[in-house]
Amino acid sequence: MAILLNADTRILVQGMTGWAGTHHTTQMMEYGSRVVAGVRPGKGGRSHLNLPVFDGVRAAKEATGADASIVFVPPASAGAAMLEAIEAEIPLVVAVTERVPVLDMVRVREALKGSRTTLVGANSQGVLSPGLSKLGVMATGGERPGVVGVASRSASLTSEVVAQITAAGLGQSTTVGVGGDPVHGLSMRECLELFLADPDTRGVVLIGEIGGTEEQEVAEFVAGAKPSKPIVALIVGAHAPAERRMGHAGALALNGAAAAAAKTRALEKAGVRVAPSADLVGRTIADALARTH
Amino acid sequence: MRLHEFQAKRLLADYGLTAPRGAVAVTPAEAESVARDLGVAPLAVKAQIQAGARGAAGGVRMAHGPSMVRSAAEALLGQKLATAQTDGRGLTVRRVYVEEAVRAERTLYLALLVDHELGALTLLAASPGGEDIEARERAGTLTRERLALSVSAEPDEAEIVALLGRVGLEGEPARKVAALVKGLRRAFVELDASLIEINPLAVTAEGDVLALDVKMTLDDNALFRHGDLASLRDEDEADRERLSAHRDQLNFVQLDGDIGLVSNGAGLGLATLDMVTAAGGRAANFMDIRTTATSLDIAHGFALLLDNPAIRTLLVNVHGGGMQSCDTIAEGLGVALRRSGRKLPVVARLAGLNAEFARSRFANFGCAVMEEPDMGAAARRAVAVAAGRA
Numbered sequence: 001m002a003i004l005l006n007a008d009t010r011i012l013v014q015g016m017t018g019w020a021g022t023h024h025t026t027q028m029m030e031y032g033s034r035v036v037a038g039v040r041p042g043k044g045g046r047s048h049l050n051l052p053v054f055d056g057v058r059a060a061k062e063a064t065g066a067d068a069s070i071v072f073v074p075p076a077s078a079g080a081a082m083l084e085a086i087e088a089e090i091p092l093v094v095a096v097t098e099r100v101p102v103l104d105m106v107r108v109r110e111a112l113k114g115s116r117t118t119l120v121g122a123n124s125q126g127v128l129s130p131g132l133s134k135l136g137v138m139a140t141g142g143e144r145p146g147v148v149g150v151a152s153r154s155a156s157l158t159s160e161v162v163a164q165i166t167a168a169g170l171g172q173s174t175t176v177g178v179g180g181d182p183v184h185g186l187s188m189r190e191c192l193e194l195f196l197a198d199p200d201t202r203g204v205v206l207i208g209e210i211g212g213t214e215e216q217e218v219a220e221f222v223a224g225a226k227p228s229k230p231i232v233a234l235i236v237g238a239h240a241p242a243e244r245r246m247g248h249a250g251a252l253a254l255n256g257a258a259a260a261a262a263k264t265r266a267l268e269k270a271g272v273r274v275a276p277s278a279d280l281v282g283r284t285i286a287d288a289l290a291r292t293h
Numbered sequence: 294m295r296l297h298e299f300q301a302k303r304l305l306a307d308y309g310l311t312a313p314r315g316a317v318a319v320t321p322a323e324a325e326s327v328a329r330d331l332g333v334a335p336l337a338v339k340a341q342i343q344a345g346a347r348g349a350a351g352g353v354r355m356a357h358g359p360s361m362v363r364s365a366a367e368a369l370l371g372q373k374l375a376t377a378q379t380d381g382r383g384l385t386v387r388r389v390y391v392e393e394a395v396r397a398e399r400t401l402y403l404a405l406l407v408d409h410e411l412g413a414l415t416l417l418a419a420s421p422g423g424e425d426i427e428a429r430e431r432a433g434t435l436t437r438e439r440l441a442l443s444v445s446a447e448p449d450e451a452e453i454v455a456l457l458g459r460v461g462l463e464g465e466p467a468r469k470v471a472a473l474v475k476g477l478r479r480a481f482v483e484l485d486a487s488l489i490e491i492n493p494l495a496v497t498a499e500g501d502v503l504a505l506d507v508k509m510t511l512d513d514n515a516l517f518r519h520g521d522l523a524s525l526r527d528e529d530e531a532d533r534e535r536l537s538a539h540r541d542q543l544n545f546v547q548l549d550g551d552i553g554l555v556s557n558g559a560g561l562g563l564a565t566l567d568m569v570t571a572a573g574g575r576a577a578n579f580m581d582i583r584t585t586a587t588s589l590d591i592a593h594g595f596a597l598l599l600d601n602p603a604i605r606t607l608l609v610n611v612h613g614g615g616m617q618s619c620d621t622i623a624e625g626l627g628v629a630l631r632r633s634g635r636k637l638p639v640v641a642r643l644a645g646l647n648a649e650f651a652r653s654r655f656a657n658f659g660c661a662v663m664e665e666p667d668m669g670a671a672a673r674r675a676v677a678v679a680a681g682r683a
Contacts, residue, residue: 101515109412139614139646154560159612182409236563239570278564279669
């Protein structure tokens with residue numbers, strides 16, 4: 001079992017015919033993901049990678065029964081692509097596109113209210129349920145089916161932590177990149193709640209960083225809900241120079257050390273174990289899981 | 294992209310913003326002539342740098358008459374101005390804005406921004422305005438009232454008036470400010486701003502509402518929609534690394550240590566920086582390589598790194614991903630090292646996609662690489678090498 005994404009999830013690819021869409025669709029299909037169609041306005045009726053291409057999401061959904069979509073559309077029209085998927089009531093939408101204008105994401109957030117869609121991203125590496133399906137652009141090979149849920153704001157660090165979890169003799173139920181942009185869909189707290197409700201996830205790893213308030217939101221939730229599953233967090237950026245944009249627009253903090261310390265304090269107070277260093281996350285979750293037995 | 298005060302006032306005038314009369318000057322003579330044209334006294338001579346807290350730092354001078362304006366401009370132009378919001382070196386003043394000084398009966402703080410937590414456009418208001426607003430908020434003597442505004446629908450004027458009532462503004466001035474807020478919201482959405490901050494906003498005894506200072510930032514990710522606005526970028530003020538890196542698909546920030554860091558992705562980059570610092574080392578940079586960067590983009594980025602004579606060791610911590618494999622980065626680094634002619638010890642930790650190819654790339658470029666199996670060990674080794682202990 002996994003969250004969000006299973007072996008039978010039927011996937012649409014928005015922007016499938018471009019370079020990135022073609023490359024990553026091929027990779028997803030090689031992984032075993034059930035990709036059913038592509039969407040590319042103006043190219044409806046053709047086929048690409050032996051899959052049908054539709055002009056719009058709604059038509060593609062009606063013809064194929066798709067229940068998930070991944071967006072590879074360039075920044076200028078990525079917001080519109082997400083809105084189209086939300087209007088077509090696709091249950092799960094992953095947006096990979098980086099550098100989407102922030103007001104476009106605000107419009108998307110307005111459309112998500114009361115909708116039937118869970119949006120992951122934008123600027124997300126996607127969702128991976130090891131051994132079942134890949135809906136994203138992440139590297140594979142380091143993962144293994146297992147019991148740890150991973151939610152992260154950073155792609156390359158996720159690959160790293162996933163490899164550590166596997167090396168510690170555990171595997172992952174699902175890994176989710178919530179996205180590196182300040183305004184995005186699924187929050188880390190919402191993702192944590194999905195993992196806590198999933199019977200096959202026994203522990204959760206959250207990869208956070210300075211900037212924003214997602215980790216504080218997690219801490220408040222954990223302090224109130226007091227979940228029995230162990231939760232391990234990593235906060236990077238303690239030594240980031242002050243007042244500089246550090247890659248992710250989301251990682252804006254006046255003072256890296258103070259921001260990281262405040263997040264660490266809030267999480268620890270709520271009962272979350274904070275890994276002492278980025279290379280020790282696998283070991284920390286393995287210890288925490290061993291202690292719950 | 295940050296705008297100067299004079300640029301923001303000019304842009305927002307089309308959306309109903311009223312400000313004291315004024316004009317920009319690049320020489321003391323020009324400032325004097327602006328003062329003569331304005332024909333009133335007193336005047337404010339304001340350094341145009343893209344940072345706040347200018348008043349407390351001496352960047353705003355009051356002047357009576359054209360000759361005083363000229364000497365105030367002489368004192369500011371060409372000088373570095375360091376404020377609480379710049380680094381210690383400050384920013385060079387290349388322009389001054391000369392404007393009519395206004396006697397405010399009361400002042401407000403007004404801002405529109407995207408609240409990241411709510412994912413919504415948000416109006417903030419407080420009273421009185423002033424440079425020390427954050428300090429007063431920290432001290433608990435002031436709260437900024439908030440109101441979420443839709444980006445797709447006109448705001449409800451009554452809600453804005455109610456918000457202004459909570460900061461003590463009522464009657465005709467409140468209605469004028471509410472109308473201004475509606476104009477600013479339209480400007481924010483049409484121009485793809487990420488911040489519009491008016492502080493202070495003055496209400497005069499005559500009931501006029503005037504913006505004394507405006508800070509405005511445009512969303513870099515939306516500049517493709519605004520070709521006309523991109524030309525407002527002040528290249529003088531953005532530092533060389535950030536501009537150059539922006540063009541080359543990576544974020545590069547110069548730091549003052551001796552270990553050059555190379556990693557892919559912002560998260561892994563920050564983690565590497567943390568581990569190096571925890572091991573007692575000092576990083577020379579932060580670098581986040583975008584997943585769409587080619588090996589040539591990367592080589593260009595590394596040239597920035599290798600330009601820095603303080604660097605004694607390179608630490609490569611790469612987890613090859615679905616979009617960018619290890620060998621692309623190794624190739625870029627190899628090219629840059631060869632071009633620079635520098636021989637630097639390289640400590641590497643290569644994992645994920647194409648780690649094996651990366652090793653052979655390094656070998657082809659004649660890079661002797663000290664490889665470590667995990668990133669903690671690699672960080673400690675790089676620190677030891679830089680310190681001459683390994």
